[in-house]
Amino acid sequence: MPELPEVETVRRGLEPVMTDTVIESAQVNRPDLRWPLPVNMSERLTGQRVVGLRRRSKYILCDLEGGETLLIHLGMSGRMLISGAQVGAFAHPHPAPEKHDHVVLNMVGGARITFNDARRFGAMDLAQTSEVDSHKWLAGLGPEPLGNAFSEDHLVARLKGRKMPIKSALLDQKIVAGLGNIYVCETLYRAGIHPARQAGAISERRVRSMVPIIRQVLEEAIAAGGSSLRDFRQADGELGYFQHNFDVYGREGMTCKTQECQAEIRRIVQSGRSSFYCPACQR
Known part of the structure; x- marks a missing residue:
């Protein structure tokens, strides 16, 4: 999607x-x-x-x-x-x-x-x-991740005490609007956080570090025209190209891209969705 x-x-x-x-x-x-x-x-x-x-x-x-x-x-x-x-x-x-x-x-x-x-x-x-x-589709949505309302303080407050996995928390549209499976996987890899880590157990310092990473991942993807996996096309009919820059998404069994890391990317299923991560880089 x-x-x-x-x-x-x-x-x-x-x-x-x-x-x-x-x-x-x-x-x-x-x-x-x-x-x-x-x-x-x-x-x-x-x-x-x-x-x-x-x-x-x-x-x-x-x-x-x-x-x-x-x-x-x-x-x-x-x-x-x-x-x-x-x-x-x-x-x-x-x-x-x-x-x-x-x-x-x-x-x-x-x-x-x-x-x-x-x-x-x-x-x-x-x-x-x-x-x-x-409107029923928009009411209750969290802040836009590229907007000023999505701040480090906001994410710290919304994750505090949460027992759900961090992957699920970032997919919660009431916490932050617009994030989906692909870009959460990519964010957690860059942040070095395992997708199954309990959201409320992550240190405040690491939670704060995710905010600029989320923005960076999204801005890079927009600049590349999005990701074309199956059906997506831009308005002019052209494909998006960010899928060529994936660090972990869809790379199960491939070697981690982090320099000197030889671990293979793994996949787990969380709430019916695939999560891709590096077992050595993400803790």
Whole structure:
């Protein structure tokens, strides 16, 4: 499932094509994705100017001039693809419609934004912009890891006394928003912390050290266009490349990348998810 860097990469790709541009027509090809789509979605989007694109956790928020916000979640296989516009060095003509093109936004000026989702685990909803922070998908989310509210003091306070594994704690969206399995594995490797360590038993010094590491991992991933493992594509259709820089994720049985460490990367399953780590470097 796309994590924060993948969603942010898509948002940045959409921004120059959608911001300050009117949706000439909205084509909604089915009544639902993971959940039912908003009532009269096509009519509510058509004619609206996009005044801004934001990201909250793993959601893209498309603010409309009329006072509503379109919330978009990519799910496991959802893609927001641009055609009919120049995106960086790439210009893609409009492709032939595909079976899983569920929502199509035709923008004034000729660009087209297509939401394609083969597995239909993605989701869209419309909410009043003034109330979007209290939407059921966003209410209760922790601070953004790249924002000022995510501080060393915040993480120390939220992990204090926690008996859950540190891997599970960092995946808790109420503690910090947007982190997923890949980037938590990479963070814990760089921090030298075993994923099964009890969160509340980690020293304050080591907890504090994780905050800049989390930011560094995410910023590097965003710069690389995210990670393409199965379905993820950027908005221009290109792959992300951070998977080529993984230190531990997906490297079970391979030699640790730390200089002079000859240990093999191991995998354990925590809450149904694979955790990759170095048994020598992570304690």
